[in-house]
Amino acid sequence: MGRRKQLVTGGELLASGMRGGFLLRYLRTKGGIAAVAAAVILTVPLAASANPSKVLMFDNCSPSFNEALGDPNICNRQGGTPFGVFIQQLVQNGRAGAWHFSSPNLKLPAGDSLTVENRGGETHSFSPVSQFGGGGVVPDINAILFGTPTPPTFFIDAAGNPGPPLFFADAGGETTIPASSLTPGTHLFICAIHPWMEGTVVVR
Ligand SMILES: [Cu+2]
Numbered sequence: 001m002g003r004r005k006q007l008v009t010g011g012e013l014l015a016s017g018m019r020g021g022f023l024l025r026y027l028r029t030k031g032g033i034a035a036v037a038a039a040v041i042l043t044v045p046l047a048a049s050a051n052p053s054k055v056l057m058f059d060n061c062s063p064s065f066n067e068a069l070g071d072p073n074i075c076n077r078q079g080g081t082p083f084g085v086f087i088q089q090l091v092q093n094g095r096a097g098a099w100h101f102s103s104p105n106l107k108l109p110a111g112d113s114l115t116v117e118n119r120g121g122e123t124h125s126f127s128p129v130s131q132f133g134g135g136g137v138v139p140d141i142n143a144i145l146f147g148t149p150t151p152p153t154f155f156i157d158a159a160g161n162p163g164p165p166l167f168f169a170d171a172g173g174e175t176t177i178p179a180s181s182l183t184p185g186t187h188l189f190i191c192a193i194h195p196w197m198e199g200t201v202v203v204r
Pocket residue numbers: 099123124125191192193194197
């Protein structure tokens with residue numbers, strides 16, 4: 001509720017920030033695309049989950065996200081990828097690899113719940129979807145990835161019916177997927193904010 005409101009606000013800020021050629025101006029002021037590409041040297045966290053029934057969320061956001069989006073609460077970590085580099089990665093690759101789940105593939109015994117811990121600096125989600133390849137909840141990220149702010153989305157609820165995205169975790173927080181949602185079979189998850197973040201959980 002409060003969290004969802006914050007997300008919508010973030011999307012609106014992103015939208016307003018990108019109107020009027022914001023992105024191009026931003027890249028230009030930072031020395032152009034070549035300089036941005038040269039700066040793409042990422043420090044991807046190598047931490048692996050010791051507990052096999054836990055998934056970790058990672059990103060590499062930086063305080064420049066807060067400046068670019070005009071919201072001090074987007075990213076609460078220091079250092080990291082400049083906002084313009086992040087956008088450039090999305091434009092060029094359709095993803096920013098440092099924004100990922102670890103491990104993205106998990107096997108789980110039926111009856112177990114699954115804890116998902118956010119070790120990044122931004123809010124993420126581990127939202128069940130009926131298939132990969134759909135959009136998320138941030139219109140401007142969707143626009144970069146899909147060419148439209150409103151691509152098809154495939155979020156589902158525990159019964160497998162279409163519904164709003166579930167299981168958000170703030171930076172430093174966690175969310176738990178209940179055993180009742182992890183019936184035997186293959187379950188697909190994406191981050192509703194960064195929809196290239198994909199996870200698969202096979203329950204037996
Ligand atoms: Cu995310």
